[in-house]
Structures are given as structure tokens and as C-alpha cells.
Amino acid sequence: MASTTVAENARINKSSQKQSFFLITLKRLKKNKLAMVGLFFMIFMILVSVFAPFIAPYSYEEQNLSITFQTPNKEHLMGTDNLGRDILSRIIYGGRMSLRIGIIAVAIASAMGIFFGSIAGYYGGKTDNIIMRVLDIFQAVPPLLMAIAIAAALGPGIMNAMIAIGISTTPAFARITRASFLNVCGMEYIEAAKAINATDRRIIIKHVLPNAMSPILVEMTMGVAKAILIAASLSFIGLGAQPPLPEWGAMLSGGRNYIRDYWHIVLFPGVTIMLTVLSLNMLGDGLRDALDPRLKN
Numbered sequence: 001m002a003s004t005t006v007a008e009n010a011r012i013n014k015s016s017q018k019q020s021f022f023l024i025t026l027k028r029l030k031k032n033k034l035a036m037v038g039l040f041f042m043i044f045m046i047l048v049s050v051f052a053p054f055i056a057p058y059s060y061e062e063q064n065l066s067i068t069f070q071t072p073n074k075e076h077l078m079g080t081d082n083l084g085r086d087i088l089s090r091i092i093y094g095g096r097m098s099l100r101i102g103i104i105a106v107a108i109a110s111a112m113g114i115f116f117g118s119i120a121g122y123y124g125g126k127t128d129n130i131i132m133r134v135l136d137i138f139q140a141v142p143p144l145l146m147a148i149a150i151a152a153a154l155g156p157g158i159m160n161a162m163i164a165i166g167i168s169t170t171p172a173f174a175r176i177t178r179a180s181f182l183n184v185c186g187m188e189y190i191e192a193a194k195a196i197n198a199t200d201r202r203i204i205i206k207h208v209l210p211n212a213m214s215p216i217l218v219e220m221t222m223g224v225a226k227a228i229l230i231a232a233s234l235s236f237i238g239l240g241a242q243p244p245l246p247e248w249g250a251m252l253s254g255g256r257n258y259i260r261d262y263w264h265i266v267l268f269p270g271v272t273i274m275l276t277v278l279s280l281n282m283l284g285d286g287l288r289d290a291l292d293p294r295l296k297n
Contacts, residue, residue, distance in 0.1 A: 028290035035286020038279035045276060049095035056089040060246040069262045079264040081255060087265065090246035091272055097247040098276070101162055101240075102227040106220055108166025109227075113173020114216065118204055120174070121181025132178070139171040147230050151239040158247075161240040165227050176219050180212030187211075214291035218284050225280035232273055248273050 029035055048055055064084035072079045078087040116135070120128040138146065143165075150164035184190065185208060193203050232249025234240035241247030243254070248269045255265030 025287075025290045029286050032286040032289060034282045035290075038282035038286065041275065041279040042283060045095055045279075046099065048092055049099055052092045052096055056086075056092040058086040058089040060085070060090045060093040061244045062086070062089075069258070069265075071262075071264055078268045079262075081251075081265050082258060082262075087251075087268055090251060091248070091268060094246040094248045094251060094269070094272075097158070097241055097245060098228050098231060098249075098273075099224075101158065101165070101231040101247075102224040105162045105165035105169070105227040105231070106223040108162065109169040109223060110173050110216065110220055112166070112170045113175075114177050114209070116170075117174035117177025118181055118209065121178040122185060122200065122204055122208065124182075128178070131174070135171040135174050138168075139175075141168075143168040143172075143226070144230055144233055147234060148237070148239065151234055156239045156242055158241055158245070161231055161234050164234070164239075165230050168230070169223060169226060173216065173219060173223070176215050177212065180215050181208055184208050184212045215288075218288045218291065221280060221287055222284035225277040225284070228273065228280075229277055 029039070062085060064080075066084065067076075067080050068082055068084045070076055070080040070084075076086050076088065078091065081087055081090075116131050120131040141149075146168035147161075147164040150167055151161055154160035154163065190203065190207060193207050198207075228248075231240055231247070232252065235247045235249030236253040238253070241250045243250065251269040252266050252273075255262070255269070259266050
């Protein structure tokens with residue numbers, strides 16, 4: 001009876017001292033002030049985007065031609081555009097559009113990249129060579145040019161832009177996944193799993209992938225920033241969001257003809273893109289440091 005109680009107490013003490021991977025990562029992340037600034041800014045942007053109908057003072061498509069080109073004032077904190085629409089409201093609603101494009105595009109790219117990268121990294125040999133040479137062809141073209149070509153072929157629109165961005169950024173995820181798999185597959189527990197005749201599918205999903213996710217998570221965070229930039233570029237040249245949708249790149253495109261006389265039309269969308277991308281990059285750098293195995297105590 002006493003031995004059982006001692007064993008239970010020891011187990012409880014051991015479990016209480018054992019921190020989860022998430023808590024350890026969060027603890028390290030908190031030490032990086034720039035990463036925390038980026039994290040709080042992104043949380044703020046997500047909340048603003050989710051509650052846009054309650055926060056925005058006006059509808060993003062509400063026009064009033066009698067108040068066009070107003071500079072920032074009490075009624076319109078960021079001024080109005082060439083159609084008398086409130087710029088602040090359009091930026092708030094535009095967060096929904098830009099973040100959705102970034103997240104979905106990265107989801108497409110990461111799903112395809114993890115699939116091909118895991119196969120190449122786990123099986124190696126000819127399979128690895130064929131997959132990586134095909135990806136080399138795609139990676140020879142800059143992601144922005146590739147996205148423009150695909151979007152032009154599919155036609156303008158949000159969904160086509162997300163598909164184009166996802167395909168054009170897939171090689172980066174595939175290469176990172178492959179490199180992580182090559183590193184993890186040499187571990188002893190993978191050899192042990194193979195020794196007991198575990199299926200390749202089970203080994204990849206249960207053993208290799210969870211231990212190879214750290215660099216992939218970092219690439220996903222920075223990939224959202226890259227996707228937002230590419231989406232803004234596509235919208236700027238008319239291949240992304242179409243009027244009157246309030247995407248940040250489309251707002252820049254709509255105000256470029258008036259930039260000499262009405263600076264506020266392009267300044268605020270441009271600053272919003274810059275701050276969002278900067279925050280995601282700072283968060284990605286912080287995650288990379290927090291997830292680096294060499295920093296584990």
C-alpha cells in the first residue's frame with residue numbers, strides 16, 4: 001500500500017515537472033521581445049478582421065461622391081478615396097481578405113510541399129531525385145513571376161490568386177520538409193519502428209512528421225507574409241481581388257493615379273501591408289529561435 005502511494009506520488013511529481021513542448025516553446029518565445037510584438041500585432045489584426053462589421057465605422061463599399069479625397073479628419077480618421085469611401089473601414093475589411101488569402105495559400109502550399117517533401121525525404125533514391133528535379137524546374141522561376149503566370153492563365157479572382165500563390169510557393173515547403181525528413185529518418189527510433197514492421201505510412205505520420213514540424217512551422221509563418229505580399233502584387237496589377245473588394249494591394253492600385261496630390265490614399269494601405277509582413281517575419285524569427293533544438297536546456 002505504501003509502495004503504491006510512493007509510486008503514485010513519484011509519477012505525479014514527474015508529470016508535474018514535465019513541461020509540454022508547447023509551453024517550453026512559448027516560454028522561449030516570450031524572451032524574444034520582437035517576436036512578442038509581432039505576435040500581439042497579428043492577434044490584434046486577426047481580432048480586428050474577425051469583428052470588422054462591429055469595428056469599422058462605415059461599410060467598405062459605401063460611396064459618397066460629395067466627400068471624395070478628404071484628408072484624415074474626425075469623421076474619417078484615414079480620409080476618403082476617389083469614390084468617397086472611408087479608407088479606415090476598407091483597411092479593416094481588407095484585413096479579412098489579405099489574411100484569408102495568405103493563410104489559405106500557405107495551407108495549399110504546405111499541404112503539397114509536405115506531401116512531396118515527405119515522400120522524397122523518406123524513400124530517397126530515384127524517387128527523391130525525380131521529385132526534386134521537377135521542383136527545381138518550378139523553383140527556377142521566381143515565385144512572383146510564377147504566380148503571375150498561373151493567375152493570368154486561370155483568370156483574375158481571389159480563389160485563382162490563392163491557387164497561384166500556393167503552387168508557386170510549394171517548392172520551398174517541399175525542400176524544407178525533405179531536409180527535415182532526412183535528418184529525422186536517421187534517428188534510432190525510426191530504425192526501431194522499421195524493425196517491428198511498422199508500415200511506412202504509420203512511420204511517416206506518427207514518428208517522422210511530428211518530429212520534423214519545427215522548421216515547417218517557421219516556414220509557414222513566414223510564408224503567410226510572403227503570400228500577403230504576392231497577393232498584394234497580383235491585386236495591384238489586376239489579377240487578384242477585383243473591385244469593390246477591399247484588398248490592400250487593390251487599394252494601392254486604385255490610389256496610384258492620385259499619389260502626387262492625395263498621399264493618404266496609398267500611404268495607409270501600404271503601411272498596413274508593411275507592418276503585417278514585418279510582424280509575421282519577426283514572429284517567424286522568434287519561432288525559429290524557440291524551436292531550435294540547440295537551444296534546449
